[in-house]
Amino acid sequence: EDQVTQSPEALRLQEGESSSLNCSYTVSGLRGLFWYRQDPGKGPEFLFTLYSAGEEKEKERLKATLTKKESFLHITAPKPEDSATYLCAVQDSNYQLIWGAGTKLIIKP
Amino acid sequence: DTAVSQTPKYLVTQMGNDKSIKCEQNLGHDTMYWYKQDSKKFLKIMFSYNNKELIINETVPNRFSPKSPDKAHLNLHINSLELGDSAVYFCASSQDRGYNEAFFGQGTRLTVV
Numbered sequence: 001e002d003q004v005t006q007s008p009e010a011l012r013l014q015e016g017e018s019s020s021l022n023c024s025y026t027v028s029g030l031r032g033l034f035w036y037r038q039d040p041g042k043g044p045e046f047l048f049t050l051y052s053a054g055e056e057k058e059k060e061r062l063k064a065t066l067t068k069k070e071s072f073l074h075i076t077a078p079k080p081e082d083s084a085t086y087l088c089a090v091q092d093s094n095y096q097l098i099w100g101a102g103t104k105l106i107i108k109p
Numbered sequence: 110d111t112a113v114s115q116t117p118k119y120l121v122t123q124m125g126n127d128k129s130i131k132c133e134q135n136l137g138h139d140t141m142y143w144y145k146q147d148s149k150k151f152l153k154i155m156f157s158y159n160n161k162e163l164i165i166n167e168t169v170p171n172r173f174s175p176k177s178p179d180k181a182h183l184n185l186h187i188n189s190l191e192l193g194d195s196a197v198y199f200c201a202s203s204q205d206r207g208y209n210e211a212f213f214g215q216g217t218r219l220t221v222v
Contacts, residue, residue, distance in 0.1 A: 034210070043113075043199050043213030044152070085150060095206050099152040 002027045002092050006100035013107050016077050021086055021103045024070040029093025033071050035064050036087040038102070044087055047073075078107045112136050115200045115214035122190055123222055130185045130217045132200030140206045141183040143175060144199040146216070152199070158183050159206045190221045 007022045025033065032051050036044035048057040050066040057064045061082065063074040073086055088100040115132040122128050134141060140159040144152050156175045157164045163175065172188045187194060197218050201211040 038150075041216070043201070043216050044211075046210045046212070049210055087152065089152075097154060101149060101151050 002098045004088055004090055004098050004100040006088050006103050008103060010104040013078055015079060015107055015109050018076045021073040022070060023088030023100055025090045027090045027092045031091040033066055034089045035073055038085045038087055080107045080109050083107045112212045113200055113202055113214040115217055117217060118215060119218050121220045124190055124192060126190050127188045130198055132183050132214060134181055134202040136202055136212060138202035138204050140203050142201040143185050146197045146199060192221050195219055195221045
């Protein structure tokens with residue numbers, strides 16, 4: 001059965017303290033892995049798509065990487081405005097999208 | 110202009126009532142979705158609609174039905190509301206079903222009392 005697990009559930013960092021969020025998955029035929037950001041009271045906002053192992057994408061302080069079993073979202077020198085819930089989703093060969101439960105990231109000034 | 114807009118933002122209603130949530134996208138996308146986000150923030154897809162092809166998540170009760178008058182609109186009708194239907198419902202769209210960089214609406218917080 002396709003499954004997506006994100007860890008940790010919550011992460012508190014000081015401003016400037018770099019860290020990584022994990023998304024591990026089991027899926028039948030990966031079509032793509034997606035990272036989204038969700039702020040309270042809003043819909044998820046697209047960040048990245050990764051299609052194959054070894055692929056990396058960057059956007060400002062965020063960098064996403066992909067292996068055959070997991071993806072990492074690296075956050076370098078985060079700022080308070082990076083505080084949000086980060087969601088990971090995978091799309092299988094049947095076009096089904098399976099979401100993780102998210103990691104709530106809190107950056108303290 | 111808002112890319113994906115849904116109304117209302119908040120909906121409080123009594124058990125047993127029938128209600129609708131409207132969604133419109135101005136991105137020219139071919140695929141639209143309805144998601145349910147429960148209290149634990151888990152997003153679960155309810156329906157996807159692509160070129161008049163409806164794909165239903167088999168776990169969704171048949172009290173829920175999507176209606177698409179045209180490619181830019183996908184409304185959600187819910188009959189005989191139950192307490193367990195309370196959640197945030199998100200509409201989303203993407204260019205096609207294989208290109209899942211979806212754009213989400215702001216959500217509708219449904220509370221059934």
